[in-house]
Amino acid sequence: MSQLDKTDILILNQIQENARITHAELAKAVNLSTTPCYNRIKAMEEKGLIKQQVTLLEAEKLGLTLNVFIHVTLEKQVEEALQSFEEAISDRPEVMECYLMTGDEDYLLRVVVPNMKALEKFILQYLSKIPCVASIRSSFALKQVRYKTALPLPEQGLTLHLD
Amino acid sequence: MSQLDKTDILILNQIQENARITHAELAKAVNLSTTPCYNRIKAMEEKGLIKQQVTLLEAEKLGLTLNVFIHVTLEKQVEEALQSFEEAISDRPEVMECYLMTGDEDYLLRVVVPNMKALEKFILQYLSKIPCVASIRSSFALKQVRYKTALPLPEQGLTLHLD
DNA sequence: GCTGAAACGTCCTCCAC
DNA sequence: GTGGAGGACGTTTCAGC
Numbered sequence: 120m121s122q123l124d125k126t127d128i129l130i131l132n133q134i135q136e137n138a139r140i141t142h143a144e145l146a147k148a149v150n151l152s153t154t155p156c157y158n159r160i161k162a163m164e165e166k167g168l169i170k171q172q173v174t175l176l177e178a179e180k181l182g183l184t185l186n187v188f189i190h191v192t193l194e195k196q197v198e199e200a201l202q203s204f205e206e207a208i209s210d211r212p213e214v215m216e217c218y219l220m221t222g223d224e225d226y227l228l229r230v231v232v233p234n235m236k237a238l239e240k241f242i243l244q245y246l247s248k249i250p251c252v253a254s255i256r257s258s259f260a261l262k263q264v265r266y267k268t269a270l271p272l273p274e275q276g277l278t279l280h281l282d
Numbered sequence: 283m284s285q286l287d288k289t290d291i292l293i294l295n296q297i298q299e300n301a302r303i304t305h306a307e308l309a310k311a312v313n314l315s316t317t318p319c320y321n322r323i324k325a326m327e328e329k330g331l332i333k334q335q336v337t338l339l340e341a342e343k344l345g346l347t348l349n350v351f352i353h354v355t356l357e358k359q360v361e362e363a364l365q366s367f368e369e370a371i372s373d374r375p376e377v378m379e380c381y382l383m384t385g386d387e388d389y390l391l392r393v394v395v396p397n398m399k400a401l402e403k404f405i406l407q408y409l410s411k412i413p414c415v416a417s418i419r420s421s422f423a424l425k426q427v428r429y430k431t432a433l434p435l436p437e438q439g440l441t442l443h444l445d
Numbered sequence: 446g447c448t449g450a451a452a453c454g455t456c457c458t459c460c461a462c
Numbered sequence: 463g464t465g466g467a468g469g470a471c472g473t474t475t476c477a478g479c
Contacts (some may be wrong), residue, residue, distance in 0.1 A: 129327040131337075131339060134337040135336060135339060136301065136334075136336065137336070138335040138336050138337045139301065139302070139316060139335045140299040141455080141456065141457095141459070142456070143455085143456075151463080151464095151472055152463070152465065153456090153457085153458095153464095153465090154411070154458085154459090154463070154464070154465085155463055155464085157457070157463095159320070166343070167338070167340060167343060168336040168339055168340055168343055168344060169338075170337075170340050171299075171300075171337070171338045172300065172301040172302050172317060172335065172336070172337050172338070173298060173299065173300070173301050173336060173338060173431050173432070174294075174297040174298050174301045174332060174334070174335050175332075175334045175336060175431055176294060176298060176331055176332060176333060176433055177330060177331055177332070177333050178433055179443070180329070180330060180331055180442060180443060180444060181331065181433060181435065181440065181442070181443075182440060182441075182442070182443050183433055183434070183435075186381060188381075188383075188390065189344065189346070196398060205427050205428075206376055208427065208428065209403065210427055210429075212329075212434035213368075213389055213434045214428060215428075215429075215430055215431075215433075216426075216428060216430070217426075217427040217428040217429075217431050218349060218359055218423035218424075218425065218426055218427060219424045219425040220351075220402060220421055220422065220423055220424065221326075221421055221422045221423075221424060222421045222422075225352065227421075227423070231433060231434060233436070234316075236346060240409060243411070246309050258383055258384055258385045258390075259348075259379035259383065259384045259385075260382065260383055260384075260390075261381075261382045261383065261384060262379055262382040263379075264368050264372075264380040264381060264382055264389070265368075265371065265372055265378075265380040266334065266378075266379050266380075266392065267378055267379070268336050268338055268378075268431060269336070269375075269416075270339055270378075270394060271346070271375035271376045271395070272344065273395060273396070277344065277345060278345075279343060279344070279345070280343060280344075280345050280450075281343060298470070304471085304472060304473085305473065305474090306471095306472075306473095313450070314447075314448090315447065315448050315449070316448095316449090316472090316473080316474090317446095317448070317449085317475085317476095318446070318447060318448090320473075320474070320475095321446090404476085
């Protein structure tokens with residue numbers, strides 16, 4: 120068990136928004152010098168708190184204009200069926216997110232495609248052919264109002280839940 | 283109007299996965315030298331294709347274990363109501379994603395919170411108090427099967443849709 | 446438009462305080 | 463935790479193909 124203090128949270132919030140911030144800028148932003156910044160980041164990396172640094176692209180400008188939410192129900196909710204569905208889904212680049220859900224339907228997918236034809240192809244030629252898929256229901260996003268990757272960290276610091 | 287060739291797509295795919303890749307590594311990965319890599323990235327930045335470089339954190343280890351999808355319906359779908367709802371929602375750090383949807387319900391939110399108490403607080407003290415909100419329906423993710431930020435780019439290159 | 450190398454600037458890392 | 467300093471590295475530019 121370990122703790123993160125306010126400064127750690129500040130650092131995480133900075134790097135969440137900007138992966139290329141330099142230690143010097145970061146130090147300035149959190150009112151510290153570069154050395155403790157460096158040490159804190161290193162410690163948090165070793166704890167496995169930092170997953171990945173990625174570049175976000177402009178989907179619209181790249182012609183990826185359709186955001187579709189697809190609800191999938193399986194025929195039987197046995198462990199084996201779930202696992203094979205999850206594996207099948209993870210191969211497809213269109214599938215941005217996938218959640219196993221409570222309620223009537225089993226999975227919720229967010230899929231990004233350039234147009235209806237690509238969606239049709241994904242659903243008919245791929246999704247519907249995965250064994251155990253019983254029903255598929257799509258709903259469309261008219262507009263992406265908000266999309267962010269920065270997690271809501273508590274401002275006061277927190278106790279870590281490490282394995 | 284401009285085009286992206288296969289090499290541009292390769293570069294974008296590399297930086298989508300790794301924001302800190304160096305031009306030297308990138309050059310190696312796409313079979314080029316550093317100069318054209320540098321020039322191509324610069325050109326794509328100027329076209330506004332690259333939005334942001336961010337750090338992804340491990341939500342579970344930070345105690346942010348609840349992913350909740352909240353469906354919101356407004357009393358009336360007039361422009362004004364939509365706009366004020368969207369503004370209100372954009373202030374809240376818990377709201378990771380928000381989409382204006384087709385179908386019976388108006389908005390779909392993905393909210394991340396540490397526990398049920400925080401969810402309750404968000405819904406009762408905040409969401410339900412936004413004017414024009416008629417109904418709220420939540421469903422829970424039992425498991426985040428997949429979450430990625432890398433867009434599915436066509437491998438053969440593409441024509442850009444610039445303003 | 447690409448290559449390769451060279452120069453420049455900056456960042457990381459360590460150490461003494 | 464501070465501040466400075468060395469070495470390493472990444473970025474950027476340039477001549478040449």
